[in-house]
Amino acid sequence: MHRERAEKERIDINQAALKANEEVAMRNRHRFLNDNVLVTNIMGAPGSGKTTLLEALIPKLNGIRIAVIEGDVAGDADSQRIRRLGIVAYQINTYGACHLLAYQVEHAYEHILEDMKKVPNLVMIENVGNLVCPAEFDLGEAIRVVVYSATEGDDKPQKYPLMFLRSQVVVLNKADISTAAGYDIESLKRSVQTVNPAADVFVVSAKQGTGIDSLAKWFRKRVNLLKKQSYGMKTIGKRTSRKNIQ
């Protein structure tokens, strides 16, 4: 036994390095599907306007039960801003970590259910401001959104390809000041398309409130689809769906 241990032994592992996080993310995803809740992971650089976008978007989604999960290294300024809209918001502080992890979202979702006493239709997760790390960590979301502001320059999709490759929606924010920043919206759009031609691109100014309507429509359509599915579930068997929610 000792002799064996003294020798080198190669053991095949063949698994994702972030398997532990991916397992929790998968658990989250199943749960969100069961609850018919649309969960969105909103990412982007610090200052790209993620919270401002939520402030502009949420009032346009009236009739939809929304909750927000805010991820920041420190402080609760963002969740306070969201609560001013009359929306349930849960703040996660990562204390140094530059991205959210699936287990933090699992925990936050529990708090949201407790606060709302009802399952929400839409959960918006605002990730820690960063174009690199959040792309690597699945949270169990159905939709990934990158907020990409015009002032960041037109080379960001090429510099941070993973973030743009893995997102279904790109919100080009601060369209109102793109010219002043020296970038035109068309070149920013083209830049996104070279990395991810399938992404839905929305040109907005969260601050001015322009372009938000079409983004709101996009979300409403998807939330309504899920709602329809949930009615389908209930006609199949109330007991099953209730059990799933608990």
Added chain:
Amino acid sequence: MHELSVAEAIVESLNKKLGERRFAALRKIFLRIGSLSCVQDEALRFAFSVLQESGRVPKISLEIERVEAKLKCNACKAEFKPEDNFIRLCPHCGSFDTQLICGEELNIVAVEVGD
């Protein structure tokens, strides 16, 4: 700089997989990392050295195999390596209708235990 959380995740999952005793005898980790993943070799090595200083992790060397991104064009069926700034653009026919074959990996391939 999320290499530290990547290193921690690797350590945690190997500890679970190998058990404490074999984990203590861990000498080498073979990793496969795609060129599109946002993990830097040097930063990852540094993250492991930080974990080693904490005493929770034995002295491990990392062997990192880099995988270049490769795509397949759905229009002309050609396989190609992406040009720097136009990841999705097929250099053969100019289509953007392409899919990734590899390049997003962040995998633990194998480990070596013992002296």
